[in-house]
Structure formats: structure tokens, C-alpha cells
Amino acid sequence: MRIAINGFGRIGRTVLRQILTRPDCADVEVALLNDIAPRDTGAYLFRYDSVYGPYPGEVTFTDGALHAGGRTLPFHAERDLGALPLSDVDVVMDCTGTVKTRAQAARGLEAGARNVLISGPCDEAEETIVLGANEDRLGAARIVSNASCTTNALAPLLRAIHAARPVSHGHMTTIHCYTGSQPTVDAPRGPFARSRAAAVSMVPTTTSATRLVGDVLPGLADRISGAAVRVPTVSVSAVDAVLTFEETAPDDPAEWLRSIAAESDGIIGCTDDPVVSTDMRARTESLVLALPETIAQGPRQLRVFGWYDNEWGFSARMIDMARRMAAPRG
Template sequence: MRIAINGFGRIGRTILRQILTRTDCAGIEVASINDIAPLDTCAYLFRYDSVFGPFQDAVTAGPGRLGVGDRAIPFTSKHDLGALDLSGVDVVLECTGTVGTREGAARGLSAGARNVLISGPCDAAERTLVIGANEDTLGDARIVSNASCTTNALAPLLRAIHDDRGIARGHTTTIHCYTGSQPMVDAPRGDLARSRAGALSMVPTTSSATRLVGRVLPALEGRITGAAVRVPVASVSAIDAVLTLERPLEGDPKDLLRRIATASPVIGAIDDPCVSSDLRARPESLVIALPETLSADPHQVRVFGWYDNEWGFSARMIDMARAMAAR
């Protein structure tokens, strides 16, 4: 599979880290990287990462290329996706976070790529897909949104529980690390609470996953409410879901969650009492914290789970790109 990465920010760099270090990614060729930031800066930020640590191979910047070990990856700095040469590229990973229209996304196709995969919610995409929830509806879509990191954590869990017990209704609270959308010091933002310094306070806000769950899982449209709290940690987030079930639990609710984790390719489970930093760089979309499971009665269950919102989401970008390229 040949891919191109458009946008070399947190997700773009994490995708490249995984492609270069995971043995199961040996067959993926990175045809090109595009970012409007200076190449020297992009090389530096790939070499030194405050969350995942220094990259263990040599990273260099040369004329029009990013050198990583013995690889020389072509690097361009164009503002327009349509101006790139994507001939022979199976999937361009659109990781700029700026594409909001079908016309903008389709410029990746006109540049020569067979498919465009967008690393976030995008109403202009033909499909919004989540591995473990609705990837079977890919069909012939060529412009796909990989939804959000929280939707990737939540939707596979909801799908599995709904298939087994049925979900009548539920509420989920996302406990999310701060991101680049928040300021380091108090500064104006559209959301007044999110105008406050992200590393100093817990900030109540909204979550796009509340809206996207209904799009990914139409059977649960209108049944799940949600909110979020941004917290002063740099990586690893969590979901705290309380669900009312249509059919009662049978026995220990942990048994159901263990079965779900065993059967799912993207959900894990832990029995140890872990904290967020213990889950850094875990590839699963969600890791259920079994000791946190609660049940007030057989028709209700509380599920708490961790997810590395950068590493796990980037792993799903690779999985989805594979699915798109394999058609």
C-alpha cells in the first residue's frame, strides 16, 4: 500500500512513527509528506516528541526530503491538496484538520490518489466509519472520515453492548487531555470555558462523539447523551459511560466486558488498577478498566475505559487506509 500524509501535526507524525516501527506495517510505503511548516521544524518535532519520547533512529532534513534511518521520504510544502502529485497513491491521509467541504476533500482525488481518509469529523465525507462499529458499510466510498478519537473509543463498545444486551439509553462523560485547540494561557475562544488555560484547570465542554455516535450507529440515534471535561494531562483520555440495558445482565458485568474485549480487534481490558500514563502508546481504540465496572441493577452498567487519543486513533487510521486500499 502506498500512502501520502497531508498535514504533519500530532496525528500525521504519530502515523509515521507507527509505520516505521510496527512490524505489521512493513508493507506500507510512505510516498510523500506535505506540510506548510518548515521542513527543519517538522524533522525536529518528529525526532523529539514530548509525549512519546525521542525517535530511536536518525532523523534528518535534506532538500525536499525527510530522512528517517535509511529512508528518504519526499517532503513538500504546498497549501493546496490539489497541487500535490499523488499519482499511484492508494490513500492520502488528510491530517491537516482544515478540510470541511466535499470539493476540498476531492482535490486529493484530482491530484491522483485513489482514496482520501480524513483524520477527524467531516460532514463532507461520503462515509464516517469506525473500525469495530460500522466499517462494513465502507462500500465504494472514496472520501471517508475516520471520525474522532473519542468516537473510535466509544462506538465499538456501544455496538458490542447493544448487540449483546440492547441499549435503551445512556450517558457518557469524556475525560479528555488538553489539545492544541486550547490556549496555554487565557485567550479568546468561541467556547468561553475553553478560552481558559488548558494545563491549569479542568474545563467542561462538549464532545463531537455525542453527535457522531448516531451517525456511526443509527440504531442508537437519540439514545446516548454526552459531555466532556478537558483535564490538565498531555496524553491518554478516558470515557465514563452509564448505560441502561434493554435485557438484563447475567452474572458479573465484568464477564460481559471480558467477552467483548476478547472478541474485538480494537478493544482491550485490564484487571490492574491503572492510571492514565500507564496506557500511553496502547494501540487499542479503548482499554476497559475492569476494576471500575459498576452495576446498580441488572439493567444498568457503568463502564470506564482508557484510550490514547493520539496513538490509538493513528492505529485506526492505518487500519482504515488498509481497508480502503484493499478494495
């Protein structure tokens, strides 16, 4: 599989780090990188990462290319996706966070890429696909949104739970680390609470996952409400969901959830240990269920808690989704 990475921020760099360090990604060829920020800065931020530590190898930037992992990766600085040389690219991953329309994404196809995978919500994508939830809808779509990190954490779990025991309704709160959309000191950012310093306070806010879960799993549309609290940690987030079943909750909910994780093909993990968020850093699953936190209340209600590395796990799904898009499809 031959990919291009457009946007060398948190997700773009994390995707590349996984491609260069995971043995199962040895067959992934990176045709080029693209970012409008200074490219030597991009190389520096790839080499030294505040979350995942230094890259385990030499990283240099010379002659317009990033050199890492024994590879030479041409590094462009184009604002227009359509200006990139993408004629031999199976999938261009747009990790800029700026592609919001089908016309913007189609510039990648016009430049020669066979597919465009967007690393975030995009209402105008041909499909929004979450692995473990609705990959059967991929079909022949060439412009695909990989949804959000929280949607990737929640939707596969809800699909499996709802298929086994229909859910009447529920509420999810994501306890989310702060991100680059928040200021480091109080500064205008639209919503008043989101304008406060990210590393100082817990910040109540909204999450796109509430809407996206309904898009990805139409059978659960309007059954799951959601909210978010941004917290002063730099990585790893959590999903705290309380679900009410149409009939009864499972007799042994922790073991029931363990079986769901075992059947998820690596999308959902689980742990019996009393872990904290930093223990979950660089986990490739979309969600890791914390089984000791499982609580059954009454005959129909269940509390489920799980961790997700919102950068590393999401980037792993970007690679998996790109493989599906690059493979022959009928």
C-alpha cells in the same frame, strides 16, 4: 500500500512513527509528507516528541526530504492538496484538521490519489467509518472520515454491547487530555470555558462523539448523551459511560466485557490492573476497558470505564482504515 500524509501535526507524525517502528507496517510505503509549517521544524518535532519520547533512530532533513527509518520521504509545503503529486498513491491521509468539505477532499482525488482518508469529523465525507462499529458501510466510498478519537473509543464498545443486550439509554463523559485547540494561557477561543488555560484547570465542554455515535450507529441515535471535561494532562483520555439496558444487566459484567474485548479483533482491550492514564500511553487499541472500574447498579444499569490514547490509538486506526480502503473492493 502506498500512502501520503497531508498535515504533519500530532496525528500525521504519530502515523509516520508507527509506520516506521511497527513490524506489521513494514509493507506501508510513504510516498510523501506535506505541511505548510517550516519543514525543518517538522523534522525536529518528529525527532523529539514530548509525549512519546525521541524517535528511536536518526532523523535528518536535507534536500527537501525527511530521512528516518532508512527511508527518504519527500517533504512538500503545498497549501492545496490538489497540487501534490499523488498519481501513485493508494490513500492520502488528510491530517490537517482543515478539510471540512467534499470539494476540499476531492482535490486529492483530482491530484491522482485513489482514496482520501480524513483524520477527523467531516459531514460531507461519503462515509464516516469507525472500525469495529460500521465498517460494513465502507462500500466503494473514496472520501472517508475516520470520525474522532472519542467516537473510535466509544462506538465499537456500544455496538458490541447493544448487539448482545439492547441499551435503552445512557450517558457518556469523556475525560480528555488538553489539545492544541486550547490556549496555554487565557485567551479567546470561542466558548468561554475553552478560552481558559489548558494546563491549569479542568474544563467542561462538549464532544462531537455524541452526534457521531448516532451517525455511525443509527440504532443508538438519541439514546446516548455525552459531555467532555478537558483535563490538564498531555496524553491519554478516558470514557466513563453509564448505560441502562432494556432488560437486565449481565450477571458478571466484568467477565462479560472481557469476552467482548476478546472478540473485537484488537479494537478493544482490557486490563485487570489498577492503572492510571500514563500506563496507557502508546496502546494501539481504540479503547482499553478498566475492568476493576466496572460497576453494576440495580438490575439494569452498568457503569463502564475505559482508557484510550487519543493520538496513538486513533493513528493506529488510520493505518488500519487505509489498508481497507487500499484493498480491492467490489
